[in-house]
Amino acid sequence: xxxxxxxLPAPNVEKSKAFFTKVFGWKGYGxxxxxxxxxxxxxxxxxxxxxxxxxxxxxxxxTLEKVLAHGGTIVKETENFVGKAAHCQDNQGVHLWFQEPSxxxxxxxxxxxxxxxxxxxxxxxxxxxxPEEAKALDFYGGVMGWTFxxxxxxxxxxxxxxxxxxxxxxxxxxxxxxxxxWFRVDSAEETLRLVKEAGGKGEIFEAPEGIMSQCEDDxxxxxxxxxxxxGY
Numbered sequence: 001x002x003x004x005x006x007x008l009p010a011p012n013v014e015k016s017k018a019f020f021t022k023v024f025g026w027k028g029y030g031x032x033x034x035x036x037x038x039x040x041x042x043x044x045x046x047x048x049x050x051x052x053x054x055x056x057x058x059x060x061x062x063t064l065e066k067v068l069a070h071g072g073t074i075v076k077e078t079e080n081f082v083g084k085a086a087h088c089q090d091n092q093g094v095h096l097w098f099q100e101p102s103x104x105x106x107x108x109x110x111x112x113x114x115x116x117x118x119x120x121x122x123x124x125x126x127x128x129x130x131p132e133e134a135k136a137l138d139f140y141g142g143v144m145g146w147t148f149x150x151x152x153x154x155x156x157x158x159x160x161x162x163x164x165x166x167x168x169x170x171x172x173x174x175x176x177x178x179x180x181x182w183f184r185v186d187s188a189e190e191t192l193r194l195v196k197e198a199g200g201k202g203e204i205f206e207a208p209e210g211i212m213s214q215c216e217d218d219x220x221x222x223x224x225x226x227x228x229x230x231g232y
Contacts (some may be wrong), residue, residue, distance in 0.1 A: 001144040001166040002114045003042060003126060004099045005054040009044035010035055011219045017046060019217045023194045024121030024183065041117035042064035042165050043110065051178045053126055055144065056111045059157060060084050060100040063143065067098075070142040072133070082107055091139045092131050093177050094144055114164025117184055120191075124226045125209075126167040127156070131174040140169065152208075182224035188213055191225050 005223055010016035013035045016138075020026045028038040030124035057063040064074055064086055073090030078085050083102035089210035101111040117123050130136030133151070140146045140159075148157040148169065170180070174185075185191040188211040192202050199218030202225070204211060210229040216222055 001055045001057065001146070002111075002162055003053060003123075003167065004056040004101070004114070005045070006123065006126065007045045007048055007052040007202060008181065008223060009049050009221045011049075011221070013046055015017060015121075015219060016217065016221070018202065019198045019219075020046070020121075022192060023200075023217075024185075024196045026121060028169075040122050041115040041119065042123045043095065044123070049125065050095070051181055053084065053128075053179045053181075054099040056114070057098045057100050060109075063098050064088070066143040068156055070139045072139060072143070089177075090128075090143075091135050092129075094129050095178055096128070099181075111139065116164055116166065120184065120186045122184045123165045124228065125182040125224075126165060127170045127180045127182070128167070129173040129176050129179070130155075130157075130169040130171045133169075133171045136169050136171065151212055180222070180224060182226050185225045185227055188225055188227035191227075 017029050024040055026037050030036050030038065031045060035042050067074060067088050073089045075087040075089060081102060084100045086098050088098065102105045147160045150162055151157050151171060156167040156168055157171055158166065188204055192204060192213050195202055195215050200216050202213040202215030204213050208229065209226060209232050211227040212224060214222065214224050
């Protein structure tokens with residue numbers, strides 16, 4: 001099951017647009033709330049209060065049956081021009097959405113042929129909190145059909161069988177009920193300079209995946225940046 005869309009919180013959408021335009025060069029804002037970004041390989045938006053991730057399903061009722069069978073809950077269901085969607089929580093209370101795309105050709109093309117971002121400002125990685133490893137493997141394996149690599153330092157487990165944006169589990173992370181989002185950049189040092197110039201903050205560190213920083217924007221919204229190491 002692939003990532004369809006994601007949303008970064010934006011207490012003030014206009015401030016968020018100015019910040020991410022400066023930091024990532026995002027442009028083309030639109031949509032009903034004015035925060036849709038259409039210049040990234042994985043379409044995304046700015047708005048709301050928390051990180052949101054939407055995963056593609058071609059049969060929403062069947063997916064929701066699996067959510068319940070694996071200990072998750074359904075918070076609400078919605079429908080608009082994009083299609084039918086459902087806000088759920090997994091079997092440990094982590095929030096996620098499922099999106100069944102409408103018949104619109106552009107929307108279905110994106111849903112059926114997701115792209116893995118390779119440009120500055122594209123999504124690099126999404127991480128789902130997983131307080132208990134066994135429960136997370138049962139839910140995400142059973143509902144999403146995901147398979148995982150071996151657990152790495154800090155409890156990271158990457159999804160092996162996606163063709164769109166990369167993702168994984170943050171095993172042992174009980175601090176959040178929402179996914180974290182990390183963005184690919186050409187230069188972590190230069191991007192962090194722009195973050196700070198725009199009123200945000202962060203500090204550089206190195207990991208096997210590359211040179212990274214967990215940042216905050218000028219409204220306190222958390223996000224990560226990664227200058228990928230060779231092979232990533």
